[in-house]
Amino acid sequence: MIIEENLMIEITDEPLNLAKLCQFVSHASCGAINIFLGTVRNHAEGRKVSGIEYHGYPEMAEKILLEITGRVFEKWNVHKIAVQQRLGMLRLKETSIIIAVAAPHREETFAACKFIIEEVKQKLPVWKKEHFGDGSQEWKNIKPGSG
Amino acid sequence: MKRKISGEKITNFFRLHGKIRRIDSLKVRVKFFAVCRDLAGTDSIMLELPDGAGEEDFWDVIITKYPKLKPYKALSRLAVNLEYVNHHVILKEGDEVCIIPPVSGG
Numbered sequence: 033m034i035i036e037e038n039l040m041i042e043i044t045d046e047p048l049n050l051a052k053l054c055q056f057v058s059h060a061s062c063g064a065i066n067i068f069l070g071t072v073r074n075h076a077e078g079r080k081v082s083g084i085e086y087h088g089y090p091e092m093a094e095k096i097l098l099e100i101t102g103r104v105f106e107k108w109n110v111h112k113i114a115v116q117q118r119l120g121m122l123r124l125k126e127t128s129i130i131i132a133v134a135a136p137h138r139e140e141t142f143a144a145c146k147f148i149i150e151e152v153k154q155k156l157p158v159w160k161k162e163h164f165g166d167g168s169q170e171w172k173n174i175k176p177g178s179g
Numbered sequence: 180m181k182r183k184i185s186g187e188k189i190t191n192f193f194r195l196h197g198k199i200r201r202i203d204s205l206k207v208r209v210k211f212f213a214v215c216r217d218l219a220g221t222d223s224i225m226l227e228l229p230d231g232a233g234e235e236d237f238w239d240v241i242i243t244k245y246p247k248l249k250p251y252k253a254l255s256r257l258a259v260n261l262e263y264v265n266h267h268v269i270l271k272e273g274d275e276v277c278i279i280p281p282v283s284g285g
Contacts, residue, residue: 070285089210158284171213173282173283
């Protein structure tokens with residue numbers, strides 16, 4: 033876990049704690065808090081999903097999140113950020129990621145939240161193994177090429 | 180085949196680009212994730228590489244050792260010491276090299 037005055041980053045096997053993140057980012061200088069939750073849905077590309085297994089490289093994931101949030105602080109007038117990414121086996125509707133951003137004004141919080149999740153999708157060393165209704169399992173987005 | 184030189188360096192023979200070469204070596208820790216871990220059957224190994232090895236040298240040795248990883252070479256990035264690297268990376272003794280297949284976090 034990385035915890036600084038204005039930043040919390042955690043990669044965890046435990047259920048995510050929305051109240052904890054909201055409390056962390058709340059500040060008298062901020063008039064807006066924006067929260068993004070990623071949750072497990074029951075379908076993917078036309079197939080029925082029963083759950084998702086998340087695997088990751090925590091040490092590198094923390095470093096990548098530190099870089100991403102650092103860019104957010106540079107680009108927007110955001111005062112506090114908290115990000116939790118869950119690892120392990122998640123059931124339907126469970127939360128896989130929480131991003132909380134607090135700023136004086138709401139425009140920055142929308143932009144920052146969107147930026148963080150888009151960067152996470154591209155760079156965070158975390159992988160999903162989807163469990164399907166027919167009992168099969170597949171790693172998301174990993175289709176072998178010709179090599 | 181190994182020969183100890185001056186008690187400091189191990190000289191090994193490597194099959195590199197199809198030719199047997201006598202060359203100094205270095206050791207790196209390799210980490211596997213997701214499907215690559217499934218196919219390698221392990222999450223981590225120590226790997227001996229020729230001194231001055233770059234990305235292609237790394238993949239040559241990995242694919243020789245784990246042929247099932249060949250299809251994932253084109254899809255994957257390398258991260259060295261917790262940082263993504265480009266194709267010009269030169270590996271050093273003690274580096275940690277991670278094979279990063281396409282990610283799906285969030």
